[in-house]
Amino acid sequence: MAYNLLKGKKGLVFGALNEQSIAWKVAQRAVEEGAEIVLTNTPVSIRMGTIDELAKACNAPVIAADATSVKDLENLIDQTMEHFGGKFDFILHSIGMSPNVRKGRTYDDLDYDYLAKTLDISAISFHKVIQVARKKDAINDWGSIVALTYIAAQRTLYGYNDMADAKALLESIARSFGYIYGREKCVRINTVSQSPTPTTAGKGVLGMEDLLDYAERVSPLGNASADDCAGYVLTLFSDLTRKVTMQNLFHDGGFSSMGMSRKAMTTYGKGLEVEYEDIRLKK
Template sequence: MSFNLLKGKKGIIFGALNEQSIAWKVAERAVEEGAEIVLTNTPVSLRMGTLNELAAKCNAPVIAADATSVADLEHLVDEAMKHFGGPFDFALHSIGMSPNVRKGRTYDDLDYDYLQKTLDISAISFHKMIQVLRKKDALREWGSIVALSYIAAQRTLYGYNDMADAKALLESIARSFGYIYGREKHVRINTVSQSPTPTTAGNGVLGLKDLMEFAESMSPLGNASANDCADYVLTLFSDLTRKVTMQNLFHDGGFSSMGMSRRAMRTYEKGLRFEDVHEHQFPFGTGDNKEE
């Protein structure tokens, strides 16, 4: 159902790869709500994914750009402004990747060259994107920039690794640049802290299935899907949120405000009872237990 929230608005969507991508869902919904968009991703991602299918569906051009390259970003923004006939209204940063996660390096055994790549791809690219947009005066007055984050920026979640550091930096950039861009052109910058979501990047996180099940049991509204996230992002692109900026906005079914749910407590108690019985039957252990 369309509400024409973005009628007449134009923007760039970074990071759509395939139908699992949140950016893919945002692009689809933005067009449904009346927006005109440009799609972008790295040249490698364009070869790996199915972005051309989305482009055809949304009647949108695809402009290859590595978001870690200022030169690529400058070219992208120039071409987008040519396509739109001038400045535009919004940009979505949906970019994240950790070589350490992909290579199975744990947080206490990071490869620091990989860490630098994690930070550059997942967070510093956000700063570069905003800086290029601002220097080229590419966004209209009261424009909106949104990046996708995760609660691991504030809380330790096993397996999220150095991506937690990247998300913390991402959120800091939104606050720091939000002040500058807001003061100058009323451009607002926010991050959305989404539920664990089985995107291509998300599936690389150790124990994602268990994490999703835990979050589902903790959240009174359940996990927010990629489609749910797209709907929320659209409100931040719209004129309905003109005075919301420099915020990290939790979109997680209430997970971020919970201590312990009844459902999670019951699961925990069952586990304790199982351990008590196991210890009674095997008081000296089975020889295969490892401390975690």
């Protein structure tokens, strides 16, 4: 059901790769809610993914850009403003990748060149996007910028690796730039800390299936899906959240406020029973 939350608004969506992508869902829902959008991703991601299908369905152009390249971003913002005939209203940053994770390097054995790339792609690109948009005065007053993050920025979660550091930096950028852009143009900047989600990137995290199961058992509402996340992000693009900025907003079914659920405790107890039985049999 559509509510016309974004009627008359225009936005730029980074990171849609395929139907599993949260950015893909955000793009679809934004158009359903009345927005016009421009889609962007790296040239290689455009070739590997199916973003052209999304573009056709959303009647949106696809503009290739490497979000780590200021030159590419300047061209992207210029072309987006040309397409819209002026400023636009929102940006989604849904970008993240760790070469260390992809190469199987654990956190205690990082390749530091890879780490630099992780930080540049997954966090510093957010700063670059905001800085270019601000310098070009591309976003309307009371506009909204949202980036996707994860609770590993606050808590240690085995297997999330150097992406946890990147997400912590991403959230800091939202706060620091949120003050500047909010003071000057009333543009709000927030991060959404989403449940573990089986996107293409998410599936590369060590132990992702176990993490999904654990979060599902602990969260009182269960894990939030990509489509659920899209609905939440749209409220942050809308005029209903005009005074929400510099926040890290958890969208995780309550996981972030939990210690141990009854389901998880029961499973833990059963595991202990098996362990004790194994010990007894070995004696």
